[in-house]
Amino acid sequence: MKAALQEDLLALAQELIASEALRYFTNRLDELNLPDVPANHTARLVDAVGKVSAHRPLGEIYNLAWRATRAAAEAAQKNPRASRANMTTFAVNQLESLAKRAVDEPDWSIKPFSENQRYGAAAMTRVLFFNVLDTNPLEATLPSLRASLPAPIPEYDDGGTAEPNSAPGPDWETPADLAWLGANQQSWNPMGVPRLLNAINKKASDSPDPQVDDRVLARGATHLKVLYENLMPHLGAHHAAMAVFGAAPLLTHPLSFTDEPCTSGEFLQELMSHFLVKIKEEQDAIAPTNDVPD
Structure with missing residues (x-):
């Protein structure tokens, strides 16, 4: 597989991990009777989840989302007069902070969650990870996926010459x-x-x-x-x-x-x-x- 195709595959895997994490976070808000994330906070939620999905497996990100929503639910109980929309924003703030720590501190141990039986990963996620990548989306990280791929086929210029320092690869496009x-x-x-x-x-x-x-x-x-x-x-x-x-x-x-x-x-x-x-x-x-x- 050429390097460009491998990068497309990894980018797709990361997008699906982030999508699953966002879905879990949204479902947790619903379980706790908290409103959806306000439009003016969606972009930073997506950004935080996108960044952490490049470094941590989905099972660990589930843990972070659970912690963030639990903290928001506890804050709502302690402050019953507070706007519930503000509690959702509080959950976003918590997840953003936890995600940043998970990226900045690679040695931080986070207990991975197993798959939620009420929801489960989307079909497109299961097909890509189990059928194409031969790995569990809850356990895989972007670095581990990259390491598991075979060496990319070298690119050739118009004259048929491989890039410098590239080894010859199989005749497969x-x-x-x-x-x-x-x-x-x-x-x-x-x-x-x-x-x-x-x-x-x-x-x-x-x-x-x-x-x-x-x-x-x-x-x-x-x-x-x-x-x-x-x-x-x-x-x-x-x-x-x-x-x-x-x-x-x-x-x-x-x-x-x-x-x-x-x-x-x-x-x-x-x-x-x-x-x-x-x-x-x-x-x-x-x-x-x-x-x-x-």
Whole structure:
């Protein structure tokens, strides 16, 4: 996988960790009968969670969010006449302070929380971490994810010369290039596409608290899987998978979890891209096989 693709994958992982942390914080406010975060404080809450998600695993950030909301609830009990909106702002202040300490003091030990069974991670988070990255989103940190990725394929200039000090890598490009997929059909397993689409749909169905984005992605994955099943008998597995990959961006429903504009089709195509790269790298590391991880 090229360095740029790896950085995109890590950026997506960090966005999902931050999104899960914000959802947990919001749900905690609701449990404690505190109002939503005021609009004028949302930006600094998002900034604080975004920064800490680059350094700490989601399980630890859950702990910080729980502490912050508990402190706000206790303050509300001690000051019953205080505005409850002010108590929510107090929770934001607490989380901002705790998140800063967690970043500034890497040796600070924070007990990680396990997954909340009432909510659970969103389907897109579970698919990316469990199916693509092979790790638990509650335990993974950005540094550990970066360390687990294989050495990136060196970039080449227009003349075919690698960057200085780069070692030669395998003949493998990002599957975002349909021309490459067509010319190298023996290098990737087409069954990875329907398997991944199945996993997306299943994880959305199994979620105890499915989000709007989960339902949108599940619906898109179902449409693409039906397309694959309809085309496969006539075109063969490889060409059907390529058609699904190329058609994914036609799904244009916007997603809300990312700062950058992203549609359901773009996200599904990116997942397929990373998943096909993962399968190829695993096959190179072990032995030629037709098995695809569930």
